Structure formats: C-alpha cells, structure tokens
Amino acid sequence: MAVLLMNGLVARGERVTLILARREGPYLDDLDPAIELVDLGNRRSISSIRPLARWLRSARPDVLVSHLTHVNVAAALANRLARAGIPHVAVEHNQMGQNYALLTNRSVKVAYRLARFVYPGIARIVSVSQGVEAAVLAFTRGRAHNHQVIHNPVVTDGLVALSGEAPEHRWLADGADIPVLLGCGRLHHQKGFDVLISAVRQVLDDRPVRLVILGEGPLRPQLEAQLSSLNLGDHVDLAGFSRNPFAMMRAADAFILSSRWEGLPTVLIEALACGANIVATDCPSGPMEVLEGGKFGRLVPVDDSDALAKAICAALDAPLDSASAMARASDFTLDRAVDNYMALFDHLQPRRGKPSRG
Structure with a gap:
C-alpha cells in the first residue's frame, strides 16, 4: 500500500524520496522511476536512527512519513x-x-513498548481504520489529539481491468454447476482458514460446494492435514499464489474472509471492487467498517464455524447486489487516499511550490 501511495503522490507532481534501512525488498521494481531512493546501509531500524537523523538534517523534507510501529518509533x-x-x-x-x-x-x-512514550510527540498518527485507531490508542494509552483515520489506497483502474479477465482456476472454468467459494491470504493463524475449512465441511452436508484458498504460509502442512482428516481433498484446493486473484473474486460464487483479526483487510476491499458476494468475520478490525455493519456483506462471529457455514449457505441462496458492492469500494480508491494525505500534508506544512516527501 505504501508503494501505491508513493506512486500516486508522484503522479500528482509531488517529489518523493524513499528512505530504506537497506536497499532490498520485493517491491522496489514497482516504484515510479521518479522516486529517489536513499540507502542508509543498515539491516535494522534501530541502527538506522543516526543515519536517518543526519539525512533529515541535511535534506530537510517538508514531511516525514513512516509505516509500521518499530519503524515509526525509530523515525x-x-x-x-x-x-x-x-x-x-x-x-x-x-x-x-x-x-x-x-x-x-x-x-x-x-520499540512497541517505547511507542506509548514516543507517539504523543509525533505530529500525526494515521490509522488505516477506526478499529486500528482504537487499538493504537488503547495500547499506547494515548489521547486522540494527534490521531486520524485515512483508509489505505486499494482500488485502482488496473485492479478493475484485471477483474475482467478469465479466471485461471479450473473450478471456475470447468462449467460444473457447483458453487465455488474463494478465500485469500497468508496461511497463518490470523486468517482463520482452519475455521473456514471446518465450515465448508458443514456446508457439504447441505449442498455441493468447492473452496479455493489463495496464498502461502507456515500453516500449509496443518491445513493439508485438516483437509485429509475431513476427507476434503476433492472439495478444497490450497492453490497458492495467483497472478490475478481479482478475476477469481469476480467469478466465485462467494468470497469468504475468515480472519481472527485484521487492520483494514485489503482483500475484502478488493473483493468489493470486483462485485463479490461477501461473508466475513466481524473481527477486530475492518470488516464491520468496510461492510458498514453488514450492508455490503454478511458478518459472523470470529472462530464460529457453525455461524460461518450458515452465512455461506445464505449467501449462496441470496447473493448480495454486486453493483452496490462496487459502489462501496469506490470509497477506497487510490485517488481518495492521495487526496486525504495531501490535505494532511498541507495542514501540517503549508507548501511552497512542489514539496519533497521523505
């Protein structure tokens, strides 16, 4: 999301410099060529404090933006x-x-423990959802005077275009009259895929259904063992990474978010933008906020496979309106996020000419 935001700022004519503790990472190739890169030559955030201070003293950017708690504290x-x-x-x-x-x-x-002492002196703490803001205030025992919510940039023209392509998974192209559910995310305890798999076992007692889970992660062996124990090998596919999950979000009969916790669930917003029929856990935080209390998707309690199975059946029987879902997703566009950040920058540092964002 940070790369998308930086590219969006550059597209508006802003000067952006990306400061890296060490010049490495999978997303560097996605950066706009106009973004200047500064390599501090360190592996850890804590050892980058003095080099970053020297750079700030020399370059004097109009605004310093950082992401993630330990990096925020170091910055x-x-x-x-x-x-x-x-x-x-x-x-x-x-x-x-x-x-x-x-x-x-x-x-x-x-760094997390230091946040409660450091955060009150930061000009603005931006949280990506109301739930994240509440969690930050609770953990840091902070006050709301320097906090605000700006949603992540998620929806782009490119995402919408990709959703119109043919889905690559065989179950979405074989013409079989069997509903296909889709889940996306890292195979991690946070994402609750074990609960989703249990729910699918229950749905199969009522009707035929298939589940595709996109993503990789440390729980693949445990999830594969669960599938084997429940005899779900022919009904659930741990399909790994997908070049284009958006076409599958559009084509699937329902998109399921089974998370135990989130910040602002990007995949949920992406699914909305693709017009998906959504079932999500009411986890802290994001789904309640994104789906506006269930208006744009069904909400169920966390870790409740019975409720999840019933909601999946209800979603398959009475799909929600895809046009309404896509309209809701327009609240999370790149342009809107860039507008909000630029307004914040202008408030914190009235600009003269084209500023540099560090």
Whole structure:
C-alpha cells in the first residue's frame, strides 16, 4: 500500500524520496522511476536512527512519513535527534496489541513498548481504520489529539481491468454447476482458514460446494492435514499464489474472509471492487467498517464455524447486489487516499511550490 501511495503522490507532481534501512525488498521494481531512493546501509531500524537523523538534517523534507510501529518509533527518535522541526506522519496498519503478543524479536518488542512514550510527540498518527485507531490508542494509552483515520489506497483502474479477465482456476472454468467459494491470504493463524475449512465441511452436508484458498504460509502442512482428516481433498484446493486473484473474486460464487483479526483487510476491499458476494468475520478490525455493519456483506462471529457455514449457505441462496458492492469500494480508491494525505500534508506544512516527501 505504501508503494501505491508513493506512486500516486508522484503522479500528482509531488517529489518523493524513499528512505530504506537497506536497499532490498520485493517491491522496489514497482516504484515510479521518479522516486529517489536513499540507502542508509543498515539491516535494522534501530541502527538506522543516526543515519536517518543526519539525512533529515541535511535534506530537510517538508514531511516525514513512516509505516509500521518499530519503524515509526525509530523515525520519531531520528526526527528528534535531527532537531529540524519536520512534521512526522506515522502510519499504523494493524492491531498493535495482537501484534505485540506474537512478537519474538526483542528489539521490535522494545520499540512497541517505547511507542506509548514516543507517539504523543509525533505530529500525526494515521490509522488505516477506526478499529486500528482504537487499538493504537488503547495500547499506547494515548489521547486522540494527534490521531486520524485515512483508509489505505486499494482500488485502482488496473485492479478493475484485471477483474475482467478469465479466471485461471479450473473450478471456475470447468462449467460444473457447483458453487465455488474463494478465500485469500497468508496461511497463518490470523486468517482463520482452519475455521473456514471446518465450515465448508458443514456446508457439504447441505449442498455441493468447492473452496479455493489463495496464498502461502507456515500453516500449509496443518491445513493439508485438516483437509485429509475431513476427507476434503476433492472439495478444497490450497492453490497458492495467483497472478490475478481479482478475476477469481469476480467469478466465485462467494468470497469468504475468515480472519481472527485484521487492520483494514485489503482483500475484502478488493473483493468489493470486483462485485463479490461477501461473508466475513466481524473481527477486530475492518470488516464491520468496510461492510458498514453488514450492508455490503454478511458478518459472523470470529472462530464460529457453525455461524460461518450458515452465512455461506445464505449467501449462496441470496447473493448480495454486486453493483452496490462496487459502489462501496469506490470509497477506497487510490485517488481518495492521495487526496486525504495531501490535505494532511498541507495542514501540517503549508507548501511552497512542489514539496519533497521523505
């Protein structure tokens, strides 16, 4: 999402510099060529504090933007060290308390604990959903004076165009009159695919159905064992990564989000943009907000396979209106996110000419 936002800012004529602790990562090739890259030559955020402070003192960008808690804390400390008076925007993407409980890296855990002391001095804490904002305030014991919500940029013209392509999975192209469900995400405890698989076992007692799960992750062996124990090998496909999940979102009979927690679930918004018939858990946070309390998709309790199975059957019997779903997705476009960030930058630092965003 950060790459999409930076590219969107450049398209509006903004000067953007991307500061990296170390110049590596899978998304560098997706950056607009106009984005300047600065490599601090470090592997960890904490060891990048002094080099970043030196860069800030020298370059004097109009605004400093950082993402993720441990990076936000390091950037805030570097900004204080630089003493350059640069407005800092720190972006939070997920449930801080949930993330902290799962951390194993000691330095990252320290950064989370420091957040409650550092965040009050940051110019603006941006959360990607109302639920994330509530979680940040609770974890940091903060006050709302420097917080606001800006949704991630998700929907683009490219996404919509890809959704119109032919779906690549055989179950969506074989002409069989068997409903196909779709789930997308990392094969991780957070995503609740074990609960979804159990729900599909129950749905099969009522009608034929197939489930495709896109994504990879550490729980593949456990999920494969679950499929074997429930004799679901012919009904559920752990299909791995897909070049174009959007065509499958459009073609599937229902899209299922079974997560135990989220920040702002990107795949849910992508499914809306594809006109999908949605069933989602009412997890913290995002689905309730994105689906407006169930107006644009059915909501069920977390970790409840019975309720999920019933909602899937209801969705297959009475699909929700795809045009309404696509209209709701327009609230999460790249253009809208860029507008909101530019308005925030202007508020924090009234601009003269074309500014540099660090």
